[in-house]
Amino acid sequence: MVDVAFGSVPTPLGDVLAAVTGEGVVAIDFNDSARARRKVLTRLGVPEVDDPGRTAQxxxxLAAYFAGELREFTLPLDWRLMSTLQRQVLGALYETVPYGKVTTYGDLAQSSGSxxxxxxxxxxxxxxxxxxxVPCHRVVAGNGLGGFSGGEGVESKRWLLTLEGYLPPTLDWEL
Incomplete structure (x- = not known):
């Protein structure tokens, strides 16, 4: 039987929620809330378990990434919440765009072969x-940052790209 455990990490962008099945991380949300947890449970159709050990890694x-100490995640991923097309495009992004680099929407469309x-x-x-x-914040428009639906929108994208060194920090930027 599949179930999911939740763990939260305080970050400069808020309390980031990780949902983890026995296979790996299945979802991340920029806001640890009852609504975010219900959304994952409903989409998966599985029960929640209290298993801090499962979410420890x-x-x-995530804490090391937000502290600027981790450049590559080694977590196992559970891709089940993605359609075949999403998996193809997001998988290509995950495999080909490393920390501190970006790609454009057009380049990802072409390189994913989707x-x-x-x-x-x-x-x-x-x-x-x-x-x-799965770094969707690393996908930018050909003429700027483009949009972002996570956290506080494009400001969260800007923060993540600054953390990774792609964008220069502003005078008020803090880690």
Whole structure:
């Protein structure tokens, strides 16, 4: 039987929630809330378990990432909340765009081999169930940052790209 455990990490962008099945991280949310947890449980159709041991690696790696100490996640992922098309596009992103680098919506459309037009890539990024680890924040528009549906929107994207060194920090930026 599949079940899910939740763990939360305080970050500069809020309390980030990790949902972990026996296979791996299945979802990340920028806001640890009852609503976020219900959304995952409903989508999976499984019960919640209290298992801090299952979420320990996810919590540790997320905390290290937000502290600027981790550049590559080693967590196992559970891709079950993605359609085949999402898995193809987000899998290509996960495999090819490392920490501190970005790609454009158009380049990801082409490199993923999905046949999806660049304009539709944004929708796939906006529905990414595992943001941060599957780094949709690293996909930018050809003429700027583009949008972002996580956290506080484009400001969260800007913060993540600054953390990774892609964007220069502003005078008021803090880790």
């Amino acid at each position: 996810a919590r540790a790696e 046949g999806v037009p660049a304009r539709a890539i944004g929708s796939i990024m906006g529905n990414n169930p595992i943001p941060i680890i």
